[in-house]
Amino acid sequence: xxxxxxxxxxxxxxxxxxxxxxxxxxxRFGTRAxxxxxxxxDGEHEFQQRVLAGPPPLGPGAPxxxxxxxxxxxRVRFLVEHHELARAALDARQPIPAGAxxxxxxxxxxxxxxxxxxxxxDLDMLSVQLTAALDGPLLLWVSxxxxxxxxxxxxxxxxxxxxxxxxxx
Numbered sequence: 584x585x586x587x588x589x590x591x592x593x594x595x596x597x598x599x600x601x602x603x604x605x606x607x608x609x610x611r612f613g614t615r616a617x618x619x620x621x622x623x624x625d626g627e628h629e630f631q632q633r634v635l636a637g638p639p640p641l642g643p644g645a646p647x648x649x650x651x652x653x654x655x656x657x658r659v660r661f662l663v664e665h666h667e668l669a670r671a672a673l674d675a676r677q678p679i680p681a682g683a684x685x686x687x688x689x690x691x692x693x694x695x696x697x698x699x700x701x702x703x704x705d706l707d708m709l710s711v712q713l714t715a716a717l718d719g720p721l722l723l724w725v726s727x728x729x730x731x732x733x734x735x736x737x738x739x740x741x742x743x744x745x746x747x748x749x750x751x752x
Contacts, residue, residue, distance in 0.1 A: 619672035623665060630661050631687055647698035648749055654691060655717050655741035659734060662718065666730045689714040702752045717741060
């Protein structure tokens with residue numbers, strides 16, 4: 584995907600490699616983080632397709648709690664596979680981890696939560712908190728050296744968290 588270490592890529596080097604002016608690169612991507620967000624777009628699109636139309640339990644057709652667990656496990660896998668790019672795509676001007684969430688994470692989690700009979704709950708706030716719990720640790724807490732070792736632990740932690748929070752009444 585990217586031959587150079589994301590930490591070392593600059594707008595100047597990208598402009599030079601692409602044969603474009605630095606202003607053109609800034610207009611297209613806005614920020615250094617915007618470059619990495621663009622590099623993640625294809626992977627994000629494929630991930631979203633699996634969530635929206637893939638086989639259950641990640642895709643439609645499974646009970647909502649099973650889908651929520653599968654979503655978190657698949658998202659952890661995606662973030663492990665794209666860890667360096669995803670970390671580089673964090674925009675320091677945005678609140679973290681809210682700035683780190685995928686385009687569909689919060690809305691998908693919110694939709695699934697709404698299908699689980701949990702009684703009165705603030706679904707909007709719960710979806711923000713679960714999204715932060717899912718994306719935040721991998722992007723902010725786990726170092727690149729630890730990311731592979733942490734994958735199973737984070738996936739199990741996600742499942743435990745979701746099963747406890749979404750316990751039916």
